[in-house]
Amino acid sequence: MKKRFFGPLILAAVLFIGILLVPNAWLSQLIPQDKLQKSATGLDPGMFQGLYLQEEMLKDPTYLPIYGSSELSRFDPYHPSNYFHENPQGFTPYLIGKGGSQSLIHAMNFAAHMDQLKGKKLVFIVSPQWFVKWGSDEQHFAPNYSALQALDLAYNQKIDPSVKKELIKRIMHFKAVKNDMVITELFKAELSGNQMAFNAISPIAKTYYGMLQKKDMYYTIGSSSERTLRPSPSVKGKSWAELEKEASKLGAEKAGDNPFYVDQKLFERNLKPIMTKMKGARKNYSYAESPEYKDFQLMLDILKQAGAKPLFVTIPVNGDWYDHTGFPIEGRTTFYKKINRQIRDNGFELADLTSHEYDPYFFKDTIHVSYKGWVHIDKAIEQFYKEQ
Structure with missing residues (x-):
């Protein structure tokens, strides 16, 4: 009985150690050649929280990364991935972000890729709803948090020390970080300047880091997240005025007769049932004061130090x-x-683009751009990319 019990455990341990010891260079040879291309529109959380695919993308001049949050998943013929497929300008949009990807998440990600960001053009869409009075919360932070990027931050010697400490202090407020004993102890040693404590925890932390790197590599090999785009030939070769007119027409068809000019199906399902309840319910709300402004500044500081060349797109509600x-x-x-x-x-x-609050068909719903909104963003992206 004991042999039967211990045999599988020993075999599992040997296999686990063997998996960890496989060199990353070998694993990279197993990644499908079209993986990067397919991941450009996959909106795969595993990619956002990893390192490998983003490193490869940032090294490739044919990709223009577009960072943001949930608006990136609002696909229609005018979405950048569809629009620039039909109107190629020498780049492929690469989408990075999902709901809850706010300034802190992006700051950690940018810090982990500082070497690849120098001179790199990128687009960053800023969402107003990030700037609520309480800022990022556990509900939005935890699903987007990357322990791999957090460990990378702890060992990052290139980021400005004061920015690094402020970023560490900020993310240590979240349970997703506090519940990880290894990262917490490493961060505490970093913040206190206790090199002895930092060195003491480092062997465990580096083993943990290696395991997460392997997980990232194996996930990249095995994951199959892919989005089938449906680009429309109707957007090909049109002027911006023509595109805006067509987008308004499509938006009107989708919106029906609801008073907010949003997708009628979304209106019927999500807004109509709560219209009475929500009337006047947010009279004390404001986006004027929020911890998010400081989080956003940390991200800006990292981009400046990295030498990145971002275009920020600010959108209305x-x-x-x-x-x-x-x-x-x-x-x-x-x-x-x-x-x-x-x-x-x-x-x-x-x-x-904040002057477009009341533009009909600029939005798909109450906060996410679509139709005309994407046309304006496409125009800004194209002009930005062509700048010397």
Whole structure:
């Protein structure tokens, strides 16, 4: 009985150790050649939280990374992945982000890829709803948090020490980090400057880091996340004025007669049942004050130090819906002015679309751009990419 019990355990241990000892260079040979291309629109959380695929993408000049959050999954003929498929400009959009991917998540990701960001053009879409008064919360942070990128941060000697410490302090507020004893102890030693404690925990931490790297590699080999694009020939070779007109027509067809100019199916399912309840319910809300501004600044500092060349796109909210909920106009316009000033003061390029709050068919729902919104973003991306 004992032999039968211990035999499988010993075999499992040997296999596990063998898997960890396989060199990453060997594993990279097993990754399908079209993996990078397929992952460009896959919106795969495993890719966001890993390192390998993003490193490969950033080294490839044919990809233009677009960072953001849940708006990236709102596909229609004018979505950048579809639009630039039909109107190639020398690059392929590479989408990075999902719901809850806010400034801290992106800051950790950028820190882990500082070497590949120098001189790299990228697009970053800023969402107003990140800037609620409590900032990022556990519900949004935890599913997007990467222990691999957190460990990379601990050993990152290139990031400005003061920025590094502030970023570590900030992410240590979250249970996803605090519940990981190895990372917590490593961060505590880093913050206190206790090199002896840092060195003591490092052998365990580096083994953990190696395991997560292997997990990233094996996941990259085995994952099959892929999105089948449905680009429309109708967007090919049109002027921006023609595209905006066509996008408005498609938006009108999708929206029907609802008062917020959003997708009718979404309206019937999500908004109509709560219209009475939500009327005036957010009269005390504002995006003017939030911890997110400091988190956003940490991300800007990392991009500056890395020498990246980002275009920031600031988008509005659906003004008609926000008025219905009583959300004060001042609480939105103050945010628009504040975030735009913050971006410009840091020397980065800005595409300010915040004046489109009340544009019909600019949104798919109450916050996510679509139809006309994507047309304006496509135009900004194309102009930015062609700049010398």
